[in-house]
Amino acid sequence: MLALALPSVSQGLNVAQTDLALAVSLNLLGGAIGAYVIGYFADRFGRQMGLRLMFLLFGVGSLATALAWNVESLTVFRVLSGLGMGAVLPLLAGYLGEMAPKARRGRAIAGMGLVGTLLVAIASFASIPLLAASPAGAWRILLGLGAVSLVLLPLINRRDITESPRWLGEHGKLDDAGRIVRRMEARARGEVTPSSIRFIETPKTLGLEIQKPLKALLTTKLMRNRLIMIVVVLFLFFAGFTAMNTYTPLFLEGAGMSSDQALLITALTKSAVVVSSVVIIFLIERIERRTLIICSILLVVLSVALMICGLGIAAATVGAFLLGFATGAMSAPLFTYIAEIFATNVRGTAASIADGIGALGGATAPLVILPLLVTVSSLAAGVVVIVIMLVACVVLFLGVRTNGRSLEDISAE
Numbered sequence: 001m002l003a004l005a006l007p008s009v010s011q012g013l014n015v016a017q018t019d020l021a022l023a024v025s026l027n028l029l030g031g032a033i034g035a036y037v038i039g040y041f042a043d044r045f046g047r048q049m050g051l052r053l054m055f056l057l058f059g060v061g062s063l064a065t066a067l068a069w070n071v072e073s074l075t076v077f078r079v080l081s082g083l084g085m086g087a088v089l090p091l092l093a094g095y096l097g098e099m100a101p102k103a104r105r106g107r108a109i110a111g112m113g114l115v116g117t118l119l120v121a122i123a124s125f126a127s128i129p130l131l132a133a134s135p136a137g138a139w140r141i142l143l144g145l146g147a148v149s150l151v152l153l154p155l156i157n158r159r160d161i162t163e164s165p166r167w168l169g170e171h172g173k174l175d176d177a178g179r180i181v182r183r184m185e186a187r188a189r190g191e192v193t194p195s196s197i198r199f200i201e202t203p204k205t206l207g208l209e210i211q212k213p214l215k216a217l218l219t220t221k222l223m224r225n226r227l228i229m230i231v232v233v234l235f236l237f238f239a240g241f242t243a244m245n246t247y248t249p250l251f252l253e254g255a256g257m258s259s260d261q262a263l264l265i266t267a268l269t270k271s272a273v274v275v276s277s278v279v280i281i282f283l284i285e286r287i288e289r290r291t292l293i294i295c296s297i298l299l300v301v302l303s304v305a306l307m308i309c310g311l312g313i314a315a316a317t318v319g320a321f322l323l324g325f326a327t328g329a330m331s332a333p334l335f336t337y338i339a340e341i342f343a344t345n346v347r348g349t350a351a352s353i354a355d356g357i358g359a360l361g362g363a364t365a366p367l368v369i370l371p372l373l374v375t376v377s378s379l380a381a382g383v384v385v386i387v388i389m390l391v392a393c394v395v396l397f398l399g400v401r402t403n404g405r406s407l408e409d410i411s412a413e
């Protein structure tokens with residue numbers, strides 16, 4: 001919502017939009033820090049506590065942003081909201097991944113992504129009349145309304161934000177885990193028997209010390225190697241994808257479109273995101289997650305090639321829509337995969353580190369891709385993006401297979 005409301009913020013605070021760049025950049029930095037802190041917190045003290053902390057920081061930061069009185073206060077409050085924002089996708093995907101059956105894990109996370117995509121689109125369109133009616137003050141209302149809902153979320157009772165039975169089992173709280181599993185089975189109308197609740201032996205049940213998440217992550221070779229692999233993939237992917245997603249109008253202008261045409265096509269491509277978000281729900285349990293991610297990255301490569309190949313406006317338009325389609329197709333398999341490849345005791349920490357560092361890859365786009373795009377050519381910038389994406393595919397090919405497998409089997413491989 002802030003991206004859409006930036007002109008209103010500029011008017012309301014009586015500053016140029018360029019003066020808000022630091023607030024936007026530091027929000028991303030806050031996200032990287034918050035992703036790790038909250039993910040670590042969720043691994044140490046439980047998914048419930050992690051989710052509540054995430055919602056609270058995100059909500060309080062957003063509410064404070066709506067009350068900002070100058071650029072400096074806005075910047076500080078955006079960092080605060082970023083602390084919570086950075087943990088949203090990795091923590092929610094990890095939580096759903098632990099709670100859903102192995103045959104529905106991907107579809108559950110894909111469903112979350114679809115709902116999010118639709119709500120963002122609805123909120124964006126609904127905000128347009130408000131922004132038109134109050135150009136200088138609408139941003140406070142938009143951010144304030146969203147903030148109120150976030151602040152209230154931690155107040156939802158513990159039965160609705162259920163603790164993860166896997167986390168409880170990992171920490172030796174088998175009675176609590178059993179009660180939650182029985183309640184879930186009862187709601188699902190399944191047969192409840194004592195033998196239906198099984199947990200593998202854990203450090204706690206074996207009388208061993210539970211390592212702190214970061215130490216366990218870095219000292220376990222399998223987990224450490226997977227972290228390095230996914231961090232490299234995410235850093236490269238976000239570097240290339242952020243460049244394309246942010247500077248699509250410039251690439252289209254390089255293909256011969258006018259500025260107005262490029263902006264219109266860019267706006268229309270957002271519909272492709274919704275379409276692919278629906279399609280991926282039907283594919284995510286049928287096709288290996290790693291394969292879907294690689295195919296989505298290759299689709300980005302194809303879209304870039306069409307926009308820079310010099311075949312004209314029609315080819316560039318098709319490329320832009322393919323980029324939008326790849327955006328929706330990529331998200332659910334990617335975050336499902338990240339949630340699956342790490343063990344329960346390090347899942348929140350690992351996913352948050354990967355997402356946080358990976359997102360920083362997007363910060364390289366203005367430093368590397370944009371100068372090439374502006375001072376050299378869209379062809380040069382596009383070739384760099386293609387190379388980056390292909391390297392990400394090669395690295396990801398080394399990843400583990402996850403479809404239809406239990407989280408315990410994946411962690412033990």
